[in-house]
Amino acid sequence: GNSVTQMEGPVTLSEEAFLTINCTYTATGYPSLFWYVQYPGEGLQLLLKATKADDKGSNKGFEATYRKETTSFHLEKGSVQVSDSAVYFCALRSNTGKLIFGQGTTLQVKP
């Protein structure tokens, strides 16, 4: 079946550090891939998406590239801010329409 695996958290970084959150997936066919972010007490917000191999999604300084050969969709940001502290979820969506989420990675950025 389809599944998403994210790196274990929490990830603790200093402000302006480089961020990578690893995400790999298992899926039949060619799913679309998403990153969502959840701030404390809130629902999920779509951060970025990629719908086919080699697509790069980007938003608010975050980037992720759909790598079919390694079945990965790692999230990166060159310089994190305290306001980026949140839980990040990698997800895939296949033709069944169902969104499958990873376990989430908590990011804490310290000043």
Next chain:
Amino acid sequence: KAGVTQTPRYLIKTRGQQVTLSCSPISGHRSVSWYQQTPGQGLQFLFEYFSETQRNKGNFPGRFSGRQFSNSRSEMNVSTLELGDSALYLCASSYGGGQKNTEAFFGQGTRLTVV
């Protein structure tokens, strides 16, 4: 354009009771999905409705049910509540259903506590 609205935001119920949660999708969106979020299990898919029909169903007991109305608003019901049903219930709205590149927009969730 209004976002996804879930009501109520917080609920406290007693074991054995039932509860109904409501979700109003973004105007024009016809697909509504429900997810349960807990610290132990993460985000788990409950079901999806599209044009008043259930399209997908997750692996939850029959105590969890839902429906969608002609205006695309959706409700989910949990009967005979158990302590383990305590969770954040999230609703997601999409323009179409069953299409892999369709973006899903989430509401703020309903925090259900069963005591």
